[in-house]
């Protein structure tokens with residue numbers, strides 16, 4: 001049997017990916033690394049988010065302004081709307097920023113706008129006024145304490161995420177006007193919350209369907225060819241204007257005027273998906289090591305198997321989410337089944353190979369006789 005060319009276990013690939021990812025960002029941020037060899041938070045961020053460097057480049061200066069103490073007063077340090085198709089890294093960007101600035105992706109005050117689709121539901125956000133039914137039971141979701149809790153000792157800056165903003169009721173976006181403009185929110189009990197030390201992110205897939213149509217007018221959403229998007233700078237600009245037009249149709253000019261940055265995330269290319277697969281497999285190896293401790297083993301995924309995962313996991317509708325589902329189904333679940341049955345020896349070298357039918361992956365070595 002022919003063995004695959006490069007080393008493909010994901011302890012090695014940790015080094016491999018970090019080497020690749022830092023080429024461009026290291027050049028871009030050479031001055032900020034101070035020559036210590038330690039990656040800066042900017043390099044780390046570029047390493048975590050694949051193929052969306054323009055979006056990141058638009059956000060980063062606002063963090064630097066805050067770090068330099070130069071953010072304007074009386075409003076949030078930055079207001080961002082991340083646009084683009086599902087599964088292209090919009091929400092992940094916000095989590096990754098929290099990781100690099102605060103050490104954990106949990107350091108985000110996240111509001112799922114899907115929970116605020118009805119006009120009255122805005123009460124969950126700010127709490128009911130005293131005397132109203134449910135006043136005592138409703139703990140507002142957006143209190144100063146909750147906001148402060150997501151900042152860290154490293155950086156006194158809170159990251160707030162209004163995820164999938166297109167789902168929010170009008171009452172919610174109207175309430176947000178004050179937050180975006182003056183950095184202030186009055187709660188039901190008449191106390192107020194200050195967002196001066198906050199970055200406000202909103203994400204949305206508004207315009208994604210039109211974007212797909214632009215990329216492939218003949219076949220519609222399902223057969224969108226992502227490569228076309230990155231193939232030409234012209235189409236990237238065009239996609240941006242498609243998304244912006246959809247945003248203009250949905251939100252009032254007052255709301256739109258309060259947004260500092262509109263970043264359009266492109267559909268992921270094959271090359272980007274390859275890199276995300278590497279990331280995911282590296283993360284999987286780390287997860288195994290962390291959770292199984294001395295029972296852990298080394299996972300090796302040859303090139304043909306990675307191709308298999310990529311082919312199965314390429315979806316223009318769901319982006320990298322489909323790839324994650326495929327990794328779960330073809331890698332995580334079979335491994336879990338074997339581990340739970342005690343069939344993988346600790347320290348084994350476990351290889352995933354494509355089976356004869358080419359429809360599945362086989363777990364090859366390191367197996368004890370059943």
Ligand SMILES: Nc1ncnc2c1ncn2[C@@H]1O[C@H](COP(=O)(O)OP(=O)(O)O)[C@@H](O)[C@H]1O
Nearest residue numbers: 048049050086087088089090091092276320321
């Ligand atoms: N550009 C990307 N770089 C790295 N991982 C990504 C990227 N896009 C998607 N992913 C992976 O897919 C998952 C879903 O992406 P997410 O950011 O939640 O999508 P959405 O754009 O719909 O908010 C993420 O948790 C991450 O693991």
Ligand SMILES: [Mg+2]
Nearest residue numbers: 090091163203
């Ligand atoms: Mg999202």
